[in-house]
Amino acid sequence: MNWFISAVSSSVGKKIMMALTGLFLCSFLVVHLIGNLQLLKLDLGLSFNTYAQFMSHNPVIQTISKGNFAIILAHALIALFLTRQNASARPIGYQVKKGSANSTWSSRNMGLLGTILLVFIAVHLYHFWWQVHYGGTIPMREYTDDHGNLVSFTDLYAAVMFAFSNPYIVAFYVFSMIAMGYHLYHGFASAFQSLGLNHVKYNGLIRAVGFLFYFVIPAAYASIPLIIFFR
Amino acid sequence: MAGNMNITLKVWRQKNANTKGKLVSYNAKDVSPDMSFLEMIDEVNEVLIKKGDEPIAFDHDCREGICGMCSMVIDGRPHGPKEGITTCQLHMRSFKDGDTITIEPWRAKGFPVLKDLVVDRSAFDRIIQAGGYISVNTGVTIDANAIAISKQDSDKAFDAATCIGCGACVAACKNASAMLFLSAKVSQLSLLPQGHPERKSRVENMLQQMEDEGFGNCSNTGACSVECPKEIGQEHIARLNREFIAAKASSDNV
Numbered sequence: 001m002n003w004f005i006s007a008v009s010s011s012v013g014k015k016i017m018m019a020l021t022g023l024f025l026c027s028f029l030v031v032h033l034i035g036n037l038q039l040l041k042l043d044l045g046l047s048f049n050t051y052a053q054f055m056s057h058n059p060v061i062q063t064i065s066k067g068n069f070a071i072i073l074a075h076a077l078i079a080l081f082l083t084r085q086n087a088s089a090r091p092i093g094y095q096v097k098k099g100s101a102n103s104t105w106s107s108r109n110m111g112l113l114g115t116i117l118l119v120f121i122a123v124h125l126y127h128f129w130w131q132v133h134y135g136g137t138i139p140m141r142e143y144t145d146d147h148g149n150l151v152s153f154t155d156l157y158a159a160v161m162f163a164f165s166n167p168y169i170v171a172f173y174v175f176s177m178i179a180m181g182y183h184l185y186h187g188f189a190s191a192f193q194s195l196g197l198n199h200v201k202y203n204g205l206i207r208a209v210g211f212l213f214y215f216v217i218p219a220a221y222a223s224i225p226l227i228i229f230f231r
Numbered sequence: 232m233a234g235n236m237n238i239t240l241k242v243w244r245q246k247n248a249n250t251k252g253k254l255v256s257y258n259a260k261d262v263s264p265d266m267s268f269l270e271m272i273d274e275v276n277e278v279l280i281k282k283g284d285e286p287i288a289f290d291h292d293c294r295e296g297i298c299g300m301c302s303m304v305i306d307g308r309p310h311g312p313k314e315g316i317t318t319c320q321l322h323m324r325s326f327k328d329g330d331t332i333t334i335e336p337w338r339a340k341g342f343p344v345l346k347d348l349v350v351d352r353s354a355f356d357r358i359i360q361a362g363g364y365i366s367v368n369t370g371v372t373i374d375a376n377a378i379a380i381s382k383q384d385s386d387k388a389f390d391a392a393t394c395i396g397c398g399a400c401v402a403a404c405k406n407a408s409a410m411l412f413l414s415a416k417v418s419q420l421s422l423l424p425q426g427h428p429e430r431k432s433r434v435e436n437m438l439q440q441m442e443d444e445g446f447g448n449c450s451n452t453g454a455c456s457v458e459c460p461k462e463i464g465q466e467h468i469a470r471l472n473r474e475f476i477a478a479k480a481s482s483d484n485v
Contacts, residue, residue: 007479010438011410011448012472082448086406089340089447095241095254096333098307099405102457108405110450190451196476198469 012194014078019191021075026188028068029217036224045157046143052156056132076118083111106186113183120176127163132156164228177222184214236262236328240275242287243335245344248351252344254333257287264324268311269294269301271323272334288347294319296460299395302402303348304335309399309458317397317460337398339407340445354444355396355412361440362433363416365425384422391418393461400455400463406447411455413441414471415463421474431482434474 007013035055038048055061099108106113131138132154141155163169188210192198197206238259245252259275266274269291276286292300301318305311311321326332334348342350392415400411417434420426426433449468456465 003479003482003485007475010475011408011442012438012475013479014448015450016472016476082450086408086447086450089407089445090338091340092338094304094307094335094338095243096304096307096335099452099454101308101312102403102454103405103452107450107452186451193451193465193469194472196469196471196473198466 014082015194017078018075018082019194021071021078022187022191024071025068025075026184026191026213029213029221033217033220036221039157039160039224040227044143045141045155045161048157048160049141049143049153049155052132053153056154072118072121076114079111079114104186106182107190110183110186113179116176116179117183120172120179123172127169128156128159131159161228164225167229170225170229173225174222177218180221181214181218184210184218188213232261232263234264236264236323236326236330238262238271238323238326238329239331240272241331241333242347243344244287244347245336246346248343248345252347254335262323264322266323267294267319268303268305268321268323269319288345288349290349291319296320297395299397302337302350302352302398304337304402306333309337309402310397310460314457315460315462317395320460337402339398339401339447341407341409342398342401350398352396352398354446355398355409357444358409358413358437358440359396359416362429362436363420365420365429367425378424380423388419388422391415391422391463391467394419394459394463395461397460399458399460401446403454403458404447404449405452405454406450408449408455409441409444409446410449410468410471411459411463413437414467417474418467418470421470430474431478432484434471434478435482435484438471438475 008017035048035051038051041047055065138154138156138159140152141158142150142152145151164173189206192206240257240259241254242257243252244255257275257279259271262271262274269289272287272289279286290300290302292298294301296317296319299317301310303310303318305318305321310316310318311325313321313325336342336344336348337350337352339350341354342352345351394412394415396412398409398412401407401409404410417437420433421430451465451468453465456463
């Protein structure tokens with residue numbers, strides 16, 4: 001086991017942990033986005049509430065969800081540790097700094113962007129996840145399903161509609177998604193470099209899929225509160 | 232002479248490793264645009280010596296971009312504003328009359344300042360000593376063509392071997408990481424058959440030494456490759472990561 005601990009705690013090991021946890025969270029973004037897009041269906045929330053009911057009660061999803069929390073925490077904690085270690089590697093800084101000449105703004109501000117995302121996740125969980133599981137403030141809503149049966153779901157849809165009628169909340173969500181875009185602008189491609197995957201044969205693919213993650217997906221997420229607010 | 236410039240320098244002055252330093256301003260008068268950056272500092276030092284002041288201490292040796300001794304952060308950039316060159320290859324024509332230029336030493340815990348702009352880079356020597364070599368026992372000289380090496384691999388190994396160990400990668404990195412240096416040294420040997428017998432231990436030991444020297448962790452900003460006077464690319468860091476993963480998964484060092 002010693003070799004494994006020394007591998008994981010080494011400088012390269014930690015960047016590999018950041019890459020693997022980061023890429024797992026990227027896969028979560030895809031699944032979560034598909035669910036969220038149900039919010040845009042004009043069916044009084046039947047699709048979205050069905051989806052929310054499934055997500056909060058399916059035992060497999062619940063297990064993955066716990067793992068997801070653990071991975072977010074691991075990603076943030078390793079980053080915190082790395083940031084402290086890196087700060088101590090340069091005890092006296094430069095009087096003149098010119099990072100813009102040799103690196104992207106994103107790559108130099110991953111800690112700041114990550115902190116914004118962590119705050120966002122906390123607020124986001126409080127708004128919806130906490131209210132569904134522990135808040136008890138969200139009423140039930142009844143629908144008639146395709147077979148004519150009466151079904152009843154927690155009306156998370158209404159809670160989302162209410163939240164996104166508040167311009168401050170909408171602005172906060174859009175701002176956070178911009179931060180996520182910048183975070184992934186560096187993070188997505190960087191994860192592959194950390195895993196040692198840097199080759200002319202697939203660098204183009206990493207760049208193309210990267211565009212999906214740093215632009216298309218954050219834009220799609222940000223569009224949901226905007227569409228709900230303005231429609 | 233016509234076209235000569237007057238430049239204000241703000242230079243980091245520090246008596247020795249144990250004292251606190253500060254930026255001190257100097258006027259460099261009548262600087263020819265054809266001078267190299269180090270010649271300009273030589274001229275400033277001439278004036279300081281004539282006045283009885285302590286000249287600015289800085290590292291330099293070959294002054295043709297191959298020894299890796301010169302080490303100045305000029306206006307926030309290691310080896311100055313131009314890419315692919317060392318400080319000694321930088322000329323004053325890259326600056327304008329009336330410019331103020333700030334000159335600082337490499338900044339890293341692993342590179343303590345000895346005096347003014349001179350830093351102790353023996354940490355790099357210790358990283359090399361940890362595995363950046365091949366063990367060749369004595370015997371007859373083997374025919375050069377006896378070991379087959381592909382042109383592609385030899386070119387890649389040579390790209391890595393152009394590293395002069397100046398430390399600009401550390402100076403440029405926001406984390407003061409020596410990963411580009413380490414990756415160049417690991418790459419050049421891992422690409423060649425001669426490096427294979429010690430391949431796994433090499434990467435494990437050299438990375439450990441880099442951490443022990445107090446250098447930071449790589450976060451893939453890519454700043455090192457941009458500032459590297461030999462333009463060593465990020466693909467070498469990716470190779471280092473692969474070497475490390477493979478070594479950890481299969482070396483005998485449990």
